[in-house]
Structure formats: structure tokens, C-alpha cells
Amino acid sequence: DADVTQTPRNRITKTGKRIMLECSQTKGHDRMYWYRQDPGLGLQLIYYSFDVKDINKGEISDGYSVSRQAQAKFSLSLESAIPNQTALYFCATSDDGTNQPQHFGDGTRLSIL
Amino acid sequence: KQEVTQIPAALSVPEGENLVLNCSFTDSAIYNLQWFRQDPGKGLTSLLLIQSSQREQTSGRLNASLDKSSGRSTLYIAASQPGDSATYLCAVINVSGSARQLTFGSGTQLTVLP
Numbered sequence: 372d373a374d375v376t377q378t379p380r381n382r383i384t385k386t387g388k389r390i391m392l393e394c395s396q397t398k399g400h401d402r403m404y405w406y407r408q409d410p411g412l413g414l415q416l417i418y419y420s421f422d423v424k425d426i427n428k429g430e431i432s433d434g435y436s437v438s439r440q441a442q443a444k445f446s447l448s449l450e451s452a453i454p455n456q457t458a459l460y461f462c463a464t465s466d467d468g469t470n471q472p473q474h475f476g477d478g479t480r481l482s483i484l
Numbered sequence: 485k486q487e488v489t490q491i492p493a494a495l496s497v498p499e500g501e502n503l504v505l506n507c508s509f510t511d512s513a514i515y516n517l518q519w520f521r522q523d524p525g526k527g528l529t530s531l532l533l534i535q536s537s538q539r540e541q542t543s544g545r546l547n548a549s550l551d552k553s554s555g556r557s558t559l560y561i562a563a564s565q566p567g568d569s570a571t572y573l574c575a576v577i578n579v580s581g582s583a584r585q586l587t588f589g590s591g592t593q594l595t596v597l598p
Contacts, residue, residue: 414575
């Protein structure tokens with residue numbers, strides 16, 4: 372979905388490095404989410420934000436932090452990357468309301484050596 | 485804790501067949517269930533969203549049903565085409581807890597053979 376843009380698309384880095392993944396959206400949605408996907412598994416929620424002043428932990432937030440710089444921008448940081456954080460990371464957005472579908476970016480493939 | 489299961493993990497069918505993908509969930513207290521499609525190297529595309537008060541939703545050749553009391557949903561694809569080849573994921577939003585978050589199944593990888 373071109374309305375949700377993730378950068379970079381691919382990143383290879385070393386253990387212990389600080390990494391930032393960025394997400395921007397042009398859909399005008401208040402809600403943004405970060406997920407990780409491991410091979411053969413579904414997506415797991417890392418953090419989510421329902422507006423600029425709202426940040427919430429998801430299922431697997433340990434080792435990650437986020438920043439909601441503006442309505443359109445939500446970044447995910449790995450303060451000190453470790454190999455088991457190697458995964459595919461997705462950003463998503465949705466409109467307000469429980470019955471609004473989520474719209475996903477194309478993902479960032481992150482490899483930690 | 486909500487658990488979402490999708491069976492089978494992989495499915496291969498010849499072009500033109502009608503097929504059903506299955507999704508089950510352990511906690512029936514949900515707001516809605518969504519079906520997504522994931523293509524290799526791409527993000528997820530929302531296909532259908534069924535609210536907890538609904539029994540089914542249709543979009544083109546796709547029909548999704550929901551039986552909340554039994555914790556089951558099916559995605560029916562009519563007259564399958566090679567372009568339908570992708571991984572299909574279902575996800576639910578739970579009533580319990582403060583987080584309106586999606587719990588995902590691990591997906592069914594569908595291959596439609598020409």
C-alpha cells in the first residue's frame with residue numbers, strides 16, 4: 372500500500388548497533404502500529420499509537436522503543452540490536468474505531484549479524 | 485490469551501477450483517475478524533472484515549463467514565486463479581484487554597497451478 376511507506380526496505384547490521392526504522396503515512400489515520408513477522412508465523416504487535424500523544428506496548432515490546440513524531444510518522448528503534456531481532460517488520464495504520472481495517476506498508480527486512 | 489490457528493499451513497490446487505481456507509480462534513469475545521492477503525516481499529492487504537454481529541462478507545470471488553460461538557471463520561475463494569497464489573492470514577480483535585490489537589494466525593500459503 373503506497374499510502375504507508377517504510378524505510379529502509381532492507382537493512383543488514385551488526386549486533387549491538389542502534390537501528391531506526393521509519394514509517395510515514397498519507398492516509399490521515401490517527402492510529403499506527405509496528406509488527407514483526409518471523410518465518411512461518413503470524414504477525415506480533417510490538418507497539419501501537421492511537422494519536423500523537425499516545426504510545427502503548429504490544430505483545431513483544433522488550434528491546435524496542437518508538438517515537439510518534441507527528442500524526443503521519445511513527446518510528447521504531449532497536450537500541451542495541453541482537454540476532455533474534457532478525458525479522459520482517461511491518462508498519463500499519465487505521466482510522467479511529469474498532470471496526471476499521473488496518474493498512475500495511477511493504478515491510479522492512481532486518482538482519483542482525 | 486487469544487490463539488488463532490489456520491489449517492492447512494499450505495494448499496495447492498489446480499486453476500478453476502473452488503476452495504476454503506479455515507481459521508479458528510480460542511476466545512469468542514471478539515470485535516471483528518479480518519482476512520488478509522500477503523504476497524512475497526509485500527505487506528498485507530486487507531481483503532474482508534467481518535464485524536462480530538455479522539455472519540459473512542463478500543467481495544468479488546471471495547466470501548468470508550464467521551461463526552463466533554464456535555470460534556471459526558472460513559474464506560471461500562471461487563474459481564481460483566494463479567493470481568490468487570499468496571499467503572492468506574486471518575486476525576481477530578479481542579474484546580478483553582485495553583489494547584484493540586490484532587491477533588494473527590500463522591497463515592495458509594496458497595498455490596494455484598495453471
